[in-house]
Amino acid sequence: MDPVRTCVACRARESRSELLRIVLQDGRLIVDDRGVLPGRGAWVHPAVQCLSQAVTRGAFPRALRVSGKPDAGPLENRLKTLMDN
Numbered sequence: 001m002d003p004v005r006t007c008v009a010c011r012a013r014e015s016r017s018e019l020l021r022i023v024l025q026d027g028r029l030i031v032d033d034r035g036v037l038p039g040r041g042a043w044v045h046p047a048v049q050c051l052s053q054a055v056t057r058g059a060f061p062r063a064l065r066v067s068g069k070p071d072a073g074p075l076e077n078r079l080k081t082l083m084d085n
């Protein structure tokens, strides 16, 4: 069985295969689509509502224990892609 993770936006517990993994790399928040990047990961539903809420509330830096404001550009791009579909 898949391990269970918690969405940083809605706090629902979900199988990790249903969630997007977000990691910090070189000061940028990026989507770890293949789940292979090293380091601490934050998890979120691949849904406009959860992703936009998490970005707006700064949930990723908090979950990843990053001080300051990492670049959320890659996540915003993903959000746009989700909204277009």
Ligand SMILES: [Zn+2]
Pocket (backbone or CB within 6 Å): 007, 008, 009, 010, 011, 012, 044, 045, 050
């Ligand atoms: Zn969620």
